[in-house]
Amino acid sequence: GAVVSQHPSRVICKSGTSVKIECRSLDFQATTMFWYRQFPKQSLMLMATSNEGSKATYEQGVEKDKFLINHASLTLSTLTVTSAHPEDSSFYICSARHTDLYGYTFGSGTRLTVV
Amino acid sequence: AQTVTQSQPEMSVQEAETVTLSCTYDTSESDYYLFWYKQPPSRQMILVIRQEAYKQQNATENRFSVNFQKAAKSFSLKISDSQLGDAAMYFCAYRTDYNQGGKLIFGQGTELSVKP
Numbered sequence: 001g002a003v004v005s006q007h008p009s010r011v012i013c014k015s016g017t018s019v020k021i022e023c024r025s026l027d028f029q030a031t032t033m034f035w036y037r038q039f040p041k042q043s044l045m046l047m048a049t050s051n052e053g054s055k056a057t058y059e060q061g062v063e064k065d066k067f068l069i070n071h072a073s074l075t076l077s078t079l080t081v082t083s084a085h086p087e088d089s090s091f092y093i094c095s096a097r098h099t100d101l102y103g104y105t106f107g108s109g110t111r112l113t114v115v
Numbered sequence: 116a117q118t119v120t121q122s123q124p125e126m127s128v129q130e131a132e133t134v135t136l137s138c139t140y141d142t143s144e145s146d147y148y149l150f151w152y153k154q155p156p157s158r159q160m161i162l163v164i165r166q167e168a169y170k171q172q173n174a175t176e177n178r179f180s181v182n183f184q185k186a187a188k189s190f191s192l193k194i195s196d197s198q199l200g201d202a203a204m205y206f207c208a209y210r211t212d213y214n215q216g217g218k219l220i221f222g223q224g225t226e227l228s229v230k231p
Contacts, residue, residue: 034219046220108159
């Protein structure tokens with residue numbers, strides 16, 4: 001079946017530094033990937049849609065300069081949290097849409113802690 | 116804009132019993148997809164079931180079935196013969212039209228506990 005690998009699973013960084021999260025589709029090509037943020041016991045909030053070879057589309061209220069998204073190949077999308085602050089601490093999940101347009105596979109998530 | 120509402124923050128069921136999780140949505144589209152996802156403590160999102168709006172027949176996957184009422188914009192999930200492994204957060208999701216990005220919009224979630 002379709003597998004999406006997300007790394008790292010956990011990361012702790014110092015306030016003011018940047019951290020990169022990778023989302024890779026292992027056995028299928030994903031022209032579109034999505035990035036979500038999830039707080040404990042809450043829903044998944046869509047941050048942005050990542051399209052291969054083009055600029056990401058950000059949801060209203062999401063800072064484009066803070067959350068940099070790059071989708072340089074059909075199998076890899078990255079989310080970089082720049083100048084991280086403690087309030088950026090959260091669980092980040094990526095999802096890749098299948099080529100049939102109706103299936104979605106999720107990564108296992110990244111727990112980011114900014115200290 | 117489409118919205119998804121899950122009005123039950125928490126539900127509990129006895130092992131081997133049946134439980135129904137509620138979901139309503141709002142949309143002006145006529146053709147769309149609806150999903151139920153399970154998120155266990157590992158936080159890995161797992162697809163439970165999918166329903167195409169143009170299909171009148173309710174989707175079924177083993178112990179999981181849905182009651183899709185298109186006119187009422189309701190999409191409930193029924194879990195039969197509940198097992199301890201069913202304990203998790205359950206999210207209802209709506210897929211927007213492809214022209215709007217084909218993205219998933221999630222409800223608030225329902226935390227299901229299963230009592231032995």
